[in-house]
Amino acid sequence: VKFEIDINHELAWNTIQELAHVLNYLSIDERLPTTFYPVSPPPYLNGGPEFLSWVIENTDPDMKPGTVQKWLEGRLPNPVDSVEEWRSD
Numbered sequence: 001v002k003f004e005i006d007i008n009h010e011l012a013w014n015t016i017q018e019l020a021h022v023l024n025y026l027s028i029d030e031r032l033p034t035t036f037y038p039v040s041p042p043p044y045l046n047g048g049p050e051f052l053s054w055v056i057e058n059t060d061p062d063m064k065p066g067t068v069q070k071w072l073e074g075r076l077p078n079p080v081d082s083v084e085e086w087r088s089d
Contacts, residue, residue, distance in 0.1 A: 001056045001065075004040070007049055011086045016054070018086075022075045023056055023068075032071060033060035 001082035005012050023036035035057045043051075058068070 002053050004053055007052060011083065014086050014088055018055075018076055019056075019072075024070060026071075026075070033063050034050065036070060066081055 005015060007013075009015075018020050019036050023032060023034045028030065035055075035070065037055055037057075038052055039055055056068070058065075073080075
């Protein structure tokens with residue numbers, strides 16, 4: 001899955017950190033077969049960071065998107081559309 005995050009939003013990096021934690025390294029015993037990382041075309045062709053995209057990649061063909069969705073729903077701030085739940089201070 002490839003998507004964009006508004007990196008100018010005040011909570012963009014909180015969001016990136018939460019996704020990276022769950023998708024890349026939740027714990028030694030609870031690792032998902034997923035990788036979350038940024039991708040970008042060459043900056044000299046398109047400008048700057050506004051062209052940065054993010055990818056969630058599955059490394060296990062038996063892992064279904066719905067399973068990843070449930071892991072995210074169970075571990076991200078809840079409700080996910082509440083700005084207050086994402087604040088870390």
